[in-house]
Amino acid sequence: MLEKKLKSIEPFTSNAEKNSRFCIGCGEPATKLVKYSTEGAIIVEKYCDKCAKAIEDSSSN
């Protein structure tokens, strides 16, 4: 299993992205791109504001 480390949380850059994706945490429309770094790769997952905030908070302990 790959270890994921939070790299950054960024807002979507286009309306097309906003309209075509849902938060993988809760199913609401997603607004943020959450990027993780793993060994040799970047993983991008999409979340709503609320879930992105929760991830940000939990990663800053």
Ligand SMILES: [Zn+2]
């Ligand atoms: Zn969510």
